[in-house]
Amino acid sequence: MPQLDFANPLMMSKLIWLLIIFGVLYYVLKAYALPRVASVLDERAARIAADLNAARDAQAEGEAALAELRASTAAARAEAQAAISAAMVEAQAAAAAQAAEINARLNAQVAQAEAQVRQARDNAMGALRGVASDTAQAMLARLSVPAAANDVAAAVDRAASQGAG
Incomplete structure (x- = not known):
């Protein structure tokens, strides 16, 4: 390769200038450019x-807020379930009391009606x-049979x- 002919005296000067330029470029990059890039990279990493x-x-x-929300939802659900249960128990008690009152009233009415029927009978x-x-006395009187009222009643x-x- 003719470009790499080390026997040529121009080639040696080219190599020396290459080393000088490479050294200066290396020094400039190391001293000025690379520290700025490193500081930007460090800032970015930070x-x-x-x-x-x-x-x-x-x-x-x-996650803490979600856990708190779930806990408060569970507590509200439990509170609502307890309120529903209490309302159901209260409603059942009220219905039972009302049924007992109606039954007592109906029993009293039935007893009163039975007493009225007995009295009417x-x-x-x-x-x-x-x-x-009276009919027997009238028939006896028509038949002209004398009879005492007490005997007829007996x-x-x-x-x-x-x-x-």
């Missing part, structure tokens, strides 16, 4: 680390005996007791 730490802190706060039976006694009572038996 900023990234700070952002990561802030993100971790925010995530921890978010007894009155009807008493009136029936009186009517039967005969009607006997017949009524035999018919009931």
Whole structure:
């Protein structure tokens, strides 16, 4: 290769200038450019680390807030369930009390109606005996059979007791 002919005296001067330029460029880069790049990279790494730490802190706060929210939701749910249970028990007690009151009122009405029916039956039976006694006396009078009112009433009572038996 003719470019790398070390026997040529111009080639040696080119190599010397190459080494000088390379040395100066290396010194300039090392002394001025690379420290600035390194400081920018260090700042960027520090900023990234700070952002990561802030993100971790925010995530921890978010998780704590979520845990608090879940706990408060669970507590509210439990409180609501207790309130519902208490309302159900109270409503059942009120319904039972109202049912007992209605049953007592109905039982009283039934007892009163039964008493009225018994009284009406007894009155009807008493009136029936009186009517039967009067009818028997009227028939005896039509037939011209003399009979005492007490005897007729006793005969009607006997017949009524035999018919009931």
